[in-house]
Amino acid sequence: MSTAKKDYKRITVKSLIEMKANQEKISMLTAYDYTMAKIVDGAGVDVILVGDSASNVMAGHETTLPITLDQMIYHASSVIRAINRALVVVDLPFGSYQSDPKEALRSAIRIMKESGGHAVKMEGGKEIKESIKRILNAGIPVMGHLGLTPQSIYKFGTYTVRAKEEEEAQKLKEDALMLQKAGCFALVLEKVPAKLAKEVAQSLTIPVIGIGAGNGVDGQVLVTHDMLGMTHEFHPRFLRRYLDLYTEMTNAFTQYVTDVKAVDFPSDEEQY
Numbered sequence: 001m002s003t004a005k006k007d008y009k010r011i012t013v014k015s016l017i018e019m020k021a022n023q024e025k026i027s028m029l030t031a032y033d034y035t036m037a038k039i040v041d042g043a044g045v046d047v048i049l050v051g052d053s054a055s056n057v058m059a060g061h062e063t064t065l066p067i068t069l070d071q072m073i074y075h076a077s078s079v080i081r082a083i084n085r086a087l088v089v090v091d092l093p094f095g096s097y098q099s100d101p102k103e104a105l106r107s108a109i110r111i112m113k114e115s116g117g118h119a120v121k122m123e124g125g126k127e128i129k130e131s132i133k134r135i136l137n138a139g140i141p142v143m144g145h146l147g148l149t150p151q152s153i154y155k156f157g158t159y160t161v162r163a164k165e166e167e168e169a170q171k172l173k174e175d176a177l178m179l180q181k182a183g184c185f186a187l188v189l190e191k192v193p194a195k196l197a198k199e200v201a202q203s204l205t206i207p208v209i210g211i212g213a214g215n216g217v218d219g220q221v222l223v224t225h226d227m228l229g230m231t232h233e234f235h236p237r238f239l240r241r242y243l244d245l246y247t248e249m250t251n252a253f254t255q256y257v258t259d260v261k262a263v264d265f266p267s268d269e270e271q272y
């Protein structure tokens with residue numbers, strides 16, 4: 001049974017703003033490949049994020065910094081081929097938009113043209129305001145990302161909760177308002193106190209999608225591999241695991257090894 005308030009055949013940036021106005025929560029998950037995206041889209045998830053977390057999840061890097069624009073385009077175009085309904089948002093990777101607005105626009109255009117993605121996501125506030133405006137002026141929808149912004153991990157030094165102190169909370173509120181005024185269609189808030197996230201969500205007309213930001217926001221996002229329990233060594237407080245795929249997959253692979261060694265697989269029925 002669907003719990004959606006309105007049956008959207010195709011999610012657009014306008015649908016998300018409408019969902020917020022109708023107090024319908026927005027669901028968002030990551031995907032980096034065709035097969036996963038097909039399942040996520042088919043399950044009715046509103047927004048698929050081709051996150052630069054692919055750098056960790058798919059490539060095994062410690063941070064999101066190493067992933068390149070070409071690699072993001074490869075992941076995004078695989079996801080786009082699977083989609084019937086979801087809005088596909090693609091992260092602009094580290095190094096593809098920070099130096100100047102022209103470079104930012106060139107990177108965003110490459111994502112839109114070469115992958116077919118529907119929007120881009122960028123980390124940061126007023127420091128990247130001109131780049132955001134330039135991209136928006138070209139007709140490319142932008143989702144903001146504030147709070148814990150993993151592309152700045154070496155500046156923060158840790159992945160702990162952001163904006164607990166008044167000064168940082170104040171800057172975050174100003175940045176959120178700036179992103180809305182600039183024309184962003186939505187905003188991700190990562191790992192900030194629930195009270196602050198709720199206040200930001202209530203002060204904006206654009207949707208605020210949280211990860212580790214409590215339930216007073218307009219939607220939730222998780223990394224799919226985390227919520228499926230595939231990345232079992234990662235267990236922050238905000239993560240709800242819907243499956244324990246690490247254990248289930250390990251059991252399946254172990255059984256396969258046993259069956260092959262015992263010449264139990266393939267059976268008579270499994271051969272020509």
Ligand code: KIV
Nearest residue numbers: 030051052053188221
């Ligand atoms: O890259 C990513 O997966 C993200 C989410 C954590 C929001 O940015």
